[in-house]
Amino acid sequence: MALSIVHRATGVALYFGTLLLVWWLIAAASGPAAYAHVQAFTGSILGRLIAFGYTWALIHHAMSGIRHLVWDLGYGFKPSEREWLTWAALIGGIGITILLWIIAYAIGGGR
Amino acid sequence: MSGSNSPKSVRTPLGRVRGLGSSHSGTSDFWRQRLTAVAMLLLLIPVIFIVMSLLRSNQAGVAQVLGSPIVAIVMLLFIIASIWHMKIGMQVVIEDYVHDEKIKLISIIGNNFFSAAVALASIYAILKLSSGV
Numbered sequence: 001m002a003l004s005i006v007h008r009a010t011g012v013a014l015y016f017g018t019l020l021l022v023w024w025l026i027a028a029a030s031g032p033a034a035y036a037h038v039q040a041f042t043g044s045i046l047g048r049l050i051a052f053g054y055t056w057a058l059i060h061h062a063m064s065g066i067r068h069l070v071w072d073l074g075y076g077f078k079p080s081e082r083e084w085l086t087w088a089a090l091i092g093g094i095g096i097t098i099l100l101w102i103i104a105y106a107i108g109g110g111r
Numbered sequence: 112m113s114g115s116n117s118p119k120s121v122r123t124p125l126g127r128v129r130g131l132g133s134s135h136s137g138t139s140d141f142w143r144q145r146l147t148a149v150a151m152l153l154l155l156i157p158v159i160f161i162v163m164s165l166l167r168s169n170q171a172g173v174a175q176v177l178g179s180p181i182v183a184i185v186m187l188l189f190i191i192a193s194i195w196h197m198k199i200g201m202q203v204v205i206e207d208y209v210h211d212e213k214i215k216l217i218s219i220i221g222n223n224f225f226s227a228a229v230a231l232a233s234i235y236a237i238l239k240l241s242s243g244v
Binding site for chain 1: 145148149151152155159163166167169170171173174177190193194197200201204229232233235236237239240
């Protein structure tokens with residue numbers, strides 16, 4: 001499994017994704033007009049795709065990161081353990097992302 | 112392999128004792144990358160909860176929640192940990208893939224500037240919301 005490059009790629013994506021986070025925070029601090037721009041963007045198809053991608057990148061990077069922390073502590077190096085950790089990160093990342101978006105829509109955040 | 116204690120080593124006794132190597136910062140980036148990673152894992156659930164609770168709100172509601180003390184502190188901790196983490200991570204990526212010394216230097220300067228600007232802008236926004244002005 002070549003998941004380490006995905007860890008890196010999601011990290012780079014999150015790096016530039018912080019611009020969205022900053023935009024959101026600055027807009028909230030600026031006022032209703034600025035915030036309306038953010039909401040218009042996150043309400044659009046493109047904005048929603050980017051937000052979904054950002055969610056997945058964040059959760060996957062976190063899951064994959066736990067895997068690296070386990071290795072840093074000296075565990076999980078057997079072939080079967082490596083495979084298990086990799087699949088857990090991959091499936092956990094996708095699963096939690098979808099779960100979060102289902103909850104988001106369920107609580108009415110998907111207007 | 113000639114160890115650092117071989118007669119041919121150019122390292123000074125003090126340099127050997129400090130063990131920080133040519134970067135003069137030793138393994139501090141390695142350690143901080145993991146420290147901030149653990150911090151973010153602890154903060155991730157509260158941060159997700161905060162962000163999701165704000166999805167339905169208008170600007171006034173978001174400003175009120177983000178400006179309340181506990182939420183602001185959690186967000187500030189997450190922002191500081193994540194930007195520190197991403198600055199170190201991007202530096203590793205640059206050092207791995209950019210081999211031209213000039214472009215590497217420019218990239219590393221750019222990484223520092225970008226990270227500092229993102230950090231300051233985020234922190235400023237949270238503090239402004241917290242002060243209520």
